[in-house]
Amino acid sequence: MKVLHLISGGDTGGAKTHIINLCSKLKNLVKLKIICFMYGPFYDEVKNAGIDIDVIPQRSRFDLSVVHKIYQMIEHEGYDIIHCHGARANFIGMFLKRKVKNIPFITTIHSDFDLDFQDVFYKRIIFSYLNKVSLKRFDYFISVGSALISKIKSLGIDEERIFLLYNGFDFAKEISFEEKDTFLTRYIDKSLYQSKTIVGNLSRLYKVKGLDVFIKAANLVVKDNPNVIFLIGGSGPQKEFLQNMINEFKLNDRVFLLGNIKNPYDFFNAIDINVISSYSETFPYSILEATALEKCCISSKVGSVPDLIEDGENGFLFEVGDYKELSKKIETLLNNKELITTFGIRLSQKAKEKFSAENMAKTQFEIYKKIMQKR
Template sequence: MKVLHLISGGDTGGAKTHIINLCSKLKNLVDLKIICFMYGPFYEEVKNASIDIDVIPQRSRFDLSVVDRLYNLIEEQGYDIIHCHGARANFIGMFLKRKLKDKPFITTIHSDFDLDFQDVFYKRIIFSYLNKISLKRFDYFISVGSGLISKIKSLGVNEKRIFLLYNGFDFDKQISFEEKDSFLSKYMDKSVYQSKTIVGNLSRLYKVKGLDVFIKAANLVVKDNPDVIFLIGGSGPQKEFLQNMINEFKLNDRVFLLGNIKNPYDFFNAIDINVISSYSETFPYSILEATALEKCCVSSKVGSVPDLIEDGENGFLFEVGDYKELARKIETLLNSRELITAFGKRLSQKAKEKFSADTMAKMQFDIYKKIMKKR
């Protein structure tokens, strides 16, 4: 079976991590290749993972000359399935499908497509609209977690054309990280974090990530807990807004924006409690990355997160946007170091059992076989 994956190449979030983790295992089950449309960190990371990848550069998002080049490649190499990831690949896939009517076209939905471009007005108006038009042309859909199935059905898609696939993590790979003191000393004096419990949130600085919820919760927690600090790792368009919130609450010595974090494990190694405060998610990779280091997690009840986190058993969940509930659950953990450790171990154990990259690749392979059988 030969499968061609199409993805923008400029991806930095969960879609990037998903396709690398998936294809690093899937390449042992199918003959696969990735095509992206720009050079950059994604391309280099995929190459370093020994996954077959090439670039067909686009001059702009609307440069459709790549369609003919892809068509020729698919015909020459005899690919059986074309599998797209993300809005740009979906848009190109829509035009490519017109020329390859006998090939099944699949798209993986990594996030709520109505929220993907929320932070930039013109992108929200234009790209979200074009993406939804493109999505309606696909034959099959893969939902990353159960939380997006109803969203896909809202496009008028029959449920029989939707397949469920959970994000998976390669727990066998070697993880490297900087020592805690070395990492944190880049951002603050040792006296700021020494003997403190550290609560962290690693995500892109976008509205959908709910970092305003995180800061509001921090504002409540610090009032009665002098031995805790809060770290936000990531970059994005909300940086100024979030810094203004921190200033307004007078939290400059308790809440810190660290900026872009190149190695997520540096961040997770340094913190004690991992928080996901998003308004919408599918299944955030940051939970799985943190569980590799046995970090406990408090998350908003979004997407398929409840399939991993059982509230009160191996972590805590809170209702979307409820910063008061988030604050209460952080305080519960601050009052019990034993609970932080126990939750971290239990969560890591469940993640390794049910959310491994090997399991994800096998599920994806089974989906391909079902689709080929239907054809």
């Protein structure tokens, strides 16, 4: 079986991590190739993972000259399945499907497509619309979490054309990270974090990530807990807004914006409690990355996160946007440090059993076989 994956190549979030983890294992089950539309960190990481990848550059998002080039590649190399990831690849896939006959087109839905571009007005209006138009042209859909299935069905898609595939992580791979002091002293003075519990949130600085919830919770926690600080890792358009929040709450020595983090494991190694405060998610990879280091996690009750985190058993969940509940969950852990370790171990064990990259690749292969049988 030969599968061609299409993806933008500028991806920095879960889609990037998903396709690298997936294809690093799937390449042992099918003959696959990835095409992206720009050079950058994504291309480099995929190449370094030993996955077959090429770039067909686009001059702009609407440069459709790449369609014919991909079509020629399909005709020459004889692919059985075309598999797209993300709005740009979906847009290209819509035009490619008009030229390619009798080959199933699949797209993986990595996030809520109504929220993908909400931070930039014109992108929200134009790109969200074009993506939904493109999605309706596909034959089959893969949802990376159970919570997204109803969203896909809202496009008028029959449930029999939708498959569930949880994100998976390669827990067997070697993980490298800097020493805690080496990493932290690059951003803050040692006296500000020494002997303190560190609560972290690693995400892109977008509205949907709910970092305002995280800061509001921190504002409540620090009032009665002098030995805790809060770190936010990531970059994005909300940086100024979030810094203003920190200034207004007078949290400059308790909450820190670290900026872009090249290696997430540097961040997760340095913190004690990992927080996901998003308003919407499917299945965030940051939880799986943190569990690889046995980090305790508190998350908003979004997407398929409850399929991994069992509230009070291996972590904590809180209602979306409820910063008061989040603050109480953090304080519970601060008052019971042993629970931080216990939750971290339990969560890691469940993640390794049910959310491995090997399981993800095997499930994807079975999905491909079912689709080929349908055709």
